[in-house]
Amino acid sequence: SQTIHQWPATLVQPVGSPLSLECTVEGTSNPNLYWYRQAAGRGLQLLFYSVGIGQISSEVPQNLSASRPQDRQFILSSKKLLLSDSGFYLCAWGGEAGGMGGEQFFGPGTRLTVL
Amino acid sequence: SQQGEEDPQALSIQEGENATMNCSYKTSINNLQWYRQNSGRGLVHLILIRSNEREKHSGRLRVTLDTSKKSSSLLITASRAADTASYFCAYYIGNQFYFGTGTSLTVIP
Numbered sequence: 001s002q003t004i005h006q007w008p009a010t011l012v013q014p015v016g017s018p019l020s021l022e023c024t025v026e027g028t029s030n031p032n033l034y035w036y037r038q039a040a041g042r043g044l045q046l047l048f049y050s051v052g053i054g055q056i057s058s059e060v061p062q063n064l065s066a067s068r069p070q071d072r073q074f075i076l077s078s079k080k081l082l083l084s085d086s087g088f089y090l091c092a093w094g095g096e097a098g099g100m101g102g103e104q105f106f107g108p109g110t111r112l113t114v115l
Numbered sequence: 116s117q118q119g120e121e122d123p124q125a126l127s128i129q130e131g132e133n134a135t136m137n138c139s140y141k142t143s144i145n146n147l148q149w150y151r152q153n154s155g156r157g158l159v160h161l162i163l164i165r166s167n168e169r170e171k172h173s174g175r176l177r178v179t180l181d182t183s184k185k186s187s188s189l190l191i192t193a194s195r196a197a198d199t200a201s202y203f204c205a206y207y208i209g210n211q212f213y214f215g216t217g218t219s220l221t222v223i224p
Contacts, residue, residue: 034212043118043203044214051210059211090157094212103148104205104212106157
């Protein structure tokens with residue numbers, strides 16, 4: 001069965017520090033991968049999605065970047081965190097590339113607090 | 116923005132009552148999905164309804180889709196305290212996946 005991992009579970013970082021959140025998927029190949037951010041009490045905002053290694057699409061301009069160095073690895077990064085980067089970050093995979101329309105499977109999330 | 120709108124934002128009901136939440140979206144879609152999120156956790160897929168379907172059932176869940184009005188509703192019957200969570204509609208537009216604003220449901224035992 002498919003499993004999606006995210007770490008760390010929680011993170012407290014000072015403003016201006018770098019960030020690296022990692023997401024890995026097991027049990028599937030060539031998945032579409034997604035990064036979302038959820039502000040407190042709000043819906044999910046799509047940040048990035050990837051349909052393959054090295055292929056990243058950004059949904060909104062921001063202080064963050066994403067990379068996909070391996071088929072089942074998706075990394076969210078920042079060089080210098082802002083207070084507004086605080087939130088709950090969720091990684092998801094959504095079926096095989098080219099097979100859009102199916103359900104998405106979510107990781108447990110990382111709660112980031114920038115002080 | 117292509118983000119869907121949901122109403123109500125918050126809903127509080129007694130255990131055993133039915134809960135209905137609505138989702139509206141802005142463009143044609145192939146299918147619409149509903150997800151549940153317990154506080155501070157990831158999302159769990161509940162049900163998917165395709166654009167050529169009008170109604171779908173899964174256990175105590177009933178979902179309707181009206182493509183002419185670009186809206187969907189989720190009905191939870193005979194609610195339980197364990198149904199307390201946030202519920203989101205979601206859909207693809209191309210490769211991008213959009214979520215609604217969510218409904219926070221509280222079921223009082």
